[in-house]
Amino acid sequence: xxxxxxxxxxxxxxxxxxxxxxxxxxxxxxxxxxxxxxxxxxxxxxxxxxxxxxxxxxxxxxxxxxxxxxxxxxxxxxxxxxxxxxxxxxxxxxxxxxxxxxxxxxxxxxxxxxxxxxxxxxxxxxxxxxxxxxxxxxxxxxxxxxxxxxxxxxxxxxxxxxxxx
Amino acid sequence: xxxxxxxxxxxxxxxxxxxxxxxxxxxxxxxxxxxxxxxxxxxxxxxxxxxxxxxxxxxxxxxxxxxxxxxxxxxxxxxxxxxxxxxxxxxxxxxxxxxxxxxxxxxxxxxxxxxxxxxxxxxxxxxxxxxxxxxxxxxxxxxxxxxxxxxxxxxxxxxxxxxxxxxxxxxxxxxxxxxxxxxxxxxxxxxxxxxxxxxxxxxxxxxxxxxxxxxxxxxxxxx
Numbered sequence: 001x002x003x004x005x006x007x008x009x010x011x012x013x014x015x016x017x018x019x020x021x022x023x024x025x026x027x028x029x030x031x032x033x034x035x036x037x038x039x040x041x042x043x044x045x046x047x048x049x050x051x052x053x054x055x056x057x058x059x060x061x062x063x064x065x066x067x068x069x070x071x072x073x074x075x076x077x078x079x080x081x082x083x084x085x086x087x088x089x090x091x092x093x094x095x096x097x098x099x100x101x102x103x104x105x106x107x108x109x110x111x112x113x114x115x116x117x118x119x120x121x122x123x124x125x126x127x128x129x130x131x132x133x134x135x136x137x138x139x140x141x142x143x144x145x146x147x148x149x150x151x152x153x154x155x156x157x158x159x160x161x162x163x164x165x
Numbered sequence: 166x167x168x169x170x171x172x173x174x175x176x177x178x179x180x181x182x183x184x185x186x187x188x189x190x191x192x193x194x195x196x197x198x199x200x201x202x203x204x205x206x207x208x209x210x211x212x213x214x215x216x217x218x219x220x221x222x223x224x225x226x227x228x229x230x231x232x233x234x235x236x237x238x239x240x241x242x243x244x245x246x247x248x249x250x251x252x253x254x255x256x257x258x259x260x261x262x263x264x265x266x267x268x269x270x271x272x273x274x275x276x277x278x279x280x281x282x283x284x285x286x287x288x289x290x291x292x293x294x295x296x297x298x299x300x301x302x303x304x305x306x307x308x309x310x311x312x313x314x315x316x317x318x319x320x321x322x323x324x325x326x327x328x329x330x331x332x333x334x335x336x337x338x339x340x341x342x343x344x345x346x347x348x349x350x351x352x353x354x355x356x357x358x359x360x361x362x363x364x365x366x367x368x369x370x371x372x373x374x375x376x377x378x379x380x381x382x383x384x385x386x387x388x
Contacts, residue, residue: 008192015186062288066285069377070373073203099181102177103178115376125171125179126178127175137381138291142387152171160169
C-alpha cells in the first residue's frame with residue numbers, strides 16, 4: 001500500500017505531462033480520459049523497473065508516448081469539438097489571452113503532424129535533451145536533432161498559415 | 166505578424182495552464198481499472214483463435230466425421246471404398262490431426278514467451294517491432310493451418326482421381342463440373358472469409374504500427 005501511495009502521489013504531481021500527451025493523441029474527452037487511465041496503468045506496471053537512472057520526466061514520457069502511439073485503443077472515431085471549444089473557452093477567459101492563443105495554436109498544428117513527429121516536438125518543447133528523445137524513440141541522437149531542425153521549419157509555416165489575426 | 170519561432174514558444178508551452186484533474190484516490194482507482202490496449206486485444210483474440218483450432222482438431226481426432234463425409238462423396242460418385250482404403254484414410258487423417266495439435270502447442274508456447282517480451286518501458290521502435298513479431302506468430306500459425314488444409318484438399322483430390330482411374334469409372338461432365346466447382350468455390354470462399362476477418366480484427370492496429378515504423382525508418386535514413 002505504501003508503494004501505491006507513493007506512486008499515486010508521483011502521478012498526481014506529474015499529471016500535467018500525462019494530460020498533455022493524452023490531449024495530443026486524442027480528439028475527444030472520453031478518449032483523453034481513457035488514455036490517461038491506460039498510461040497510469042502502464043506506468044504502474046513498469047514502476048518496479050524504474051530505477052531512477054533516468055529523469056522521472058524522461059521515463060514518464062517514454063511510457064506515455066509508447067502507450068499513446070502503439071497500444072492504446074480509441075473508442076470514438078469522430079472528431080469531438082469539445083476539445084476545440086475548451087481551448088477557445090480558455091482563450092476567451094484567460095488573463096493571458098495571447099499565451100492561450102499560442103498554446104491552442106501549438107496543439108492545433110502539432111496534431112497535424114504524424115504520430116512520431118508529434119512525440120519529438122512534445123519532448124523538445126518540454127526541454128528533454130536530444131539524447132533522451134533519441135533513446136525514447138530508438139533512433140540516434142543525430143537523427144533526432146536533424147528531424148527536429150526540419151520540424152521547426154514545418155511548424156513555423158503551419159503556425160503562420162493557421163494563426164488568426 | 167507574431168514570431169512563431171518554436172524555441173521562443175518553449176516557455177509558453179511549459180507554462181501552459183493545465184489544472185490538476187485527478188486526485189490521489191482517483192489515481193489509486195485507476196490502478197485496478199480494466200486495461201484497454203491492443204496488446205491485450207491481440208492476445209485474447211489469438212487465444213480464441215488457438216482455442217477454436219484446438220477444438221476443431223480434437224473434434225476431428227475423436228470423431229470419424231471426415232471419413233464419413235468422404236465416404237458419402239465417394240458413394241455419390243460411384244466410387245467403392247474398401248476396408249483397406251478406409252484404414253489408410255484413418256491413419257492419414259489421424260496423422261494430420263496430431264501434427265496439427267503439436268503445431269498448436271508449439272505456437273501457444275511461442276506466443277506466451279513473445280507476449281512476455283512486449284515491454285512498454287523499452288523504446289518505441291523496439292515496442293513496435295515486438296508487437297509486429299507477436300502478430301506474425303499468430304499469422305504464421307493460421308498460414309500453417311491453411312497449408313494443412315490445402316494438403317488435405319490436394320490429397321483428397323488426388324485420391325478421388327486415382328480411385329476413378331483405378332476402378333475404371335466414367336463420370337459425366339456435369340458430375341466433374343459440380344465436383345470441381347464445389348472444391349474451388351469452397352477454397353476461395355474460405356480464403357476470402359479469412360482475409361476479411363483479419364482486415365476487420367487486425368487492420369487498424371497493423372496500419373498504425375506500420376505507419377509509425379515507416380516514420381521511424383524515414384527519420385533514420387537522414388544520415
